[in-house]
Amino acid sequence: MPDVSIKEVARIANVSIATVSRCINNPEKVTEKTRIKVQDAIRQTGYSPNRLAQSFRRGRTNIVMVVLPSVGDPFFTAVMKGIKSAATTKGYSVLIEETQLNTMTADEIGAMLVSNQTDGIILLASMSPFGTEILSAKSKRRLPIVIGCETISPELADFPSVHIDNIAAAKEATNYLISLGHKRIAMIYGQESSLLTKDRELGYRAAMKQAKLPIDPGWVVEGDLTITGARKATRNLMSHNNRPTAIFCANDEMAIGCLHEVKSSGLRVPGDISIIGFDDIRYAEVTDPPLTTISQPAEEIGERVMYRLCRRIDAGHGTTSSPEIVPHKLVIRQSVAKPAD
Amino acid sequence: MPDVSIKEVARIANVSIATVSRCINNPEKVTEKTRIKVQDAIRQTGYSPNRLAQSFRRGRTNIVMVVLPSVGDPFFTAVMKGIKSAATTKGYSVLIEETQLNTMTADEIGAMLVSNQTDGIILLASMSPFGTEILSAKSKRRLPIVIGCETISPELADFPSVHIDNIAAAKEATNYLISLGHKRIAMIYGQESSLLTKDRELGYRAAMKQAKLPIDPGWVVEGDLTITGARKATRNLMSHNNRPTAIFCANDEMAIGCLHEVKSSGLRVPGDISIIGFDDIRYAEVTDPPLTTISQPAEEIGERVMYRLCRRIDAGHGTTSSPEIVPHKLVIRQSVAKPAD
C-alpha cells in the first residue's frame, strides 16, 4: 500500500475529505457514527496524514532548532535533555546545529531562520557573529527566538532568556577559594567571543577586587572550553614564575583537562593546587579527586527555555522578554583545599 | 516586508512564476536577460522560497533523523559530528531522537518514519522493541534507513550498516588482558537489549574460551552503559568472593565509573585491578590512570553512514546493503598491567 491520502479515506468511509480532516483535528465536531466510520477507514487504509502537506497548509513545522556550541559538551547535552523532554510533551521535534563545528555559516543560519523550516529557535550559544544576522532575520519574519544559558548581549536584549546569574556564581566560586586562604588565584576562561565566559570572568575579577587581591595578568588565560585547550592553558599557568595556588575554570570540561595536566606535572590536587570548575557535569564527581564546582540546573534550564519558546510561538511577540534567572549552587567535593603556604 | 511569494517576484520582473522558479532551480534554462531581471526582482523584494511549499511539492524535506541511545554519550556525539559534517555538505539538516530518554514511544517513531517529515533515518541504537515497527514502516513507505555502530539484528539484515567488528574488537581487548597473564577477567556489559553489547560479550567469551579460561557467572554483570550503572556493577564485582583481576567494560563511560569505584574501594588501578574500556572517548586519556581502550573511528563512521544514507535516498533501494566494516584499534594507556598474583 503506497501513498494513501485523505481522499482515499474519504472514499472508503463515504464522507467528504473535510469530514476526515475534522475527524482527525476536531473530533468533537463530528458525530460519533461518522467518527467511527472514518476511524475504520483510516485503520483499513493505514492512512497517516502527510506532514509535509500539513506543514505547508498550516505554516507550521512543529520543529524547533537549537543552536549550541558543541553537542559534545555534557553540560549542553544535559540542557538538551530538558529541551527535548519539554519539546516532546509539546509535540515538537528538535533540530540541532552546532556553531563550533562550523557546519553552518552565519548566512546559512540566517537563511534557515528566514525560510520557515522551523517554528522557532533556541540559542544556547552567543554567536556574536550571528547577532546581526539574527536581528535582521527577526525583523523580516518575526521568528520566535529564546536564549538559554548565555547572558544576552545588548543587541539581543529583547529576546527572552533563561540562565543562572553567571557573574554571581563565578564570584561565589572565587570567594570560596578566597575564604580558604587562597591569594594567588588564576582563571581559565572560554573563547573570547563567548559572553557566558565573559560574565564568569567578570565575577572572578569582582571577587578578587573586593578581597583586594591583585590579579597577575598571566593568571587569566584562554582555554576555549575544551580539554585540550585547558591543558595547554594549564601548562602556561604552571610555568608561570608567580604560580597560582588555585585555578578557577570556566567549565568542568576545562577543569578536567586542567586537573589532568596539573597532576601529570607532578603536583597534587588539592595539596599543591586547588581546582574549581563550573557546570557540574556528570563526570565531575568521578574525577580524581572529585571536582568542586558550580552546579547549574541544566535540565531545568532546558525545559524552561523550551516552554518559553512555546509561549512565544503561540502568543507571538506579545509575551514578556525579561530574563529568567535560575539558581546555581556551589558543590563542594575534594579538588579544593587550603593553600599549602 | 512580510511574506513575499514567487508571484510577487514574477509581477515585479514582469515574467511568469514558472520563469522565476526556473531562474532559481535551473538557471541555465533561462536567458541571461530575464535571469538578471528576475534576480533584481528577488533582491528588491527580499524573496526567499517558502521551504514548506518546496518540501511539500517536491516530497523532500532535506531533513534526516538520527536515533541514538543518548545524546550525552561522548562516543555518539563524536559519531554525530561526522554525520553532521557529511549532512551539511549534502545539504541536509539533522533531527535527533534519543531512545534512552523514552521521549518517543515506538509508535511515535514509527509514525515519524511513515509520515514523511524526514527523508531518511540513521539508527545508532538497536532499538529491538522498534524492530517490527520499523519493518512495517519500511514496507509501507520505503523510507531509507541505514544503521551505524550496531551490528544488525537478523530482522533488519537488509539495511545497509557501518560499524566495527565488535566481536573481534572485544576479543582483542580480552586477549590483551590474557596476554599479560590475567586469568580472572570480568566484563560489564550494557543493556540486555543492546546488540552491540551482545557482540562485545560474545567476543569476550570467545577469547576466554579460546584461552581455556573459565568464566565465573558472577563476573559478567550488566551496567546499562552509564557511569552510575557501572559503579553499581563494580561494587558487585568487588565484593565477589572470587574477585577478578581485570575488568573489561563495554564502553568507556562505564569504564570511568568502574575506575572510580575501584579506586574509592581502596584498590589501585592497575596495581590491583586492570580496567579496559571501549570507544576511546575524549575523556579516556585524562582519567587517572589514562584508560586503555578500544578506539573506534567514530567520526568516520558518522560520515560514512550519512553518505550511505544519501545514496539510499538518491538511488532508492537499488543500492547494496552489505555491512561496511571499519577498523578498530587497541589503544594502550595505563589502566592495564600484569596481575599482582
Next chain:
DNA sequence: CACAAGATTGTAAACGTTTACACTCAGGCT
C-alpha cells in the same frame, strides 16, 4: 405540523511551489 436554530456535513478555494505541455519566435534550411 411547521419552522427556527443548531449541529453536522459537503463544496470548493487556498496555501506556494514545480513541471508537463503548449505556445511563440527567431533563425537556418530547402
Next chain:
DNA sequence: AGCCTGAGTGTAAACGTTTACAATCTTGTG
C-alpha cells in the same frame, strides 16, 4: 517564401491539507 528546429517562455494543473462558507439534517419549540 515556406518550413523546421529548438530555445525560451507562459499556462495551468497538481501536490494533500485545512477551513470559510453553503447546504443539509436533526431537534426542539410554538
